[in-house]
Amino acid sequence: MQIKIHTHNKVLYLCDQPNDYLKELLHHPETVLIDELDMHSVKAMLRELTLPEIKTGIFVHPDFEQLKNAFFRKFEIIRAGGGLVLNESREVLMIHRRGFWDLPKGKLDEGETIEACALREVKEETGLSQLELGAPLLVTYHTYEQGTHHILKESHWFQMRGTATEQLVPQTEEDITNIGWVAPVQIAVYKELAYPSIVDVLDAWAQTS
Known part of the structure; x- marks a missing residue:
């Protein structure tokens, strides 16, 4: 393992x-x-x-x-769920947050399943309501500091289906400043300005395509 x-x-x-x-x-x-x-x-x-x-x-x-x-045990563990959303043209939905291209995700609420978390967070961050949950894609891990706390975030990623006919509404209170559908041939450009764990998710998706 x-x-x-x-x-x-x-x-x-x-x-x-x-x-x-x-x-x-x-x-x-x-x-x-x-x-x-x-x-x-x-x-x-x-x-x-x-x-x-x-x-x-x-x-x-x-x-x-x-x-x-x-x-x-050396970290405070935070679990999160997110989605790699594809539309009818197999374009990938990406968001721009704090200077990086990212994928929609967020923290797990108490009593919530990780699947429900992923769907809820993608809807909240993108404005999409017509979402279909697909297969699990990958679990990523990254660490960061929050004051004196050492955080390890465990993010569960799922493939999802959306539609390009819906209006995209970036969740500005989560510092999302841009949002859009990205054609597969353009993904490499976006990966250069993405977090390393997001690159892992995009690579995992490419291997399944």
């Missing part, structure tokens, strides 16, 4: 066994490997990822759940 976590413009992989891609990364001098799990190793990995010469961390332990739990 394996998960990918974006943290401060670096990438950390947690896994029980490196795949071929990670084995290749291990040959790079900017990659750090930790393969022991104890009370100090999680802090050691986080410290290594603050070094300017390090770009990638690989944390390996045969008990993946134990490794994941040990790492996640």
Whole structure:
């Protein structure tokens, strides 16, 4: 098993066994490997990822759940749901927020299913009401600081169907300043101005197309 976590413009992989891609990364001098799990190793990995010469961390332990739990305990976990919405022309709905191109998503409310959260947040952020929930696409992870809190956001992404005939209304109170349908041939341009986790979602969608 394996998960990918974006943290401060670096990438950390947690896994029980490196795949071929990670084995290749291990040959790079900017990659750090930790393969022991104890009370100090999680802090050691986080410290290594603050070094300017390090770009990638690989944390390996045969008990993946134990490794994941040990790492996640260092953070406040926030779960979120979002959608990659396609219209009749297979254009992707993208929003512009705080200087980056993004996909609609938001935090899970208490007692809410992650599917209901994803649909609600996409509707609220885009103004779309005619949405059809499709298959799960990907779960992304990224960390950030909020005051003195260390946050790890776990975002569950779903494929969705919408219609280009509906009026798009960006949710300005969520700092969304632009919204529009993007043709697949234009996606590469938008990825250059998107968060790394959003690039992962777009790449996952491209692999299913």
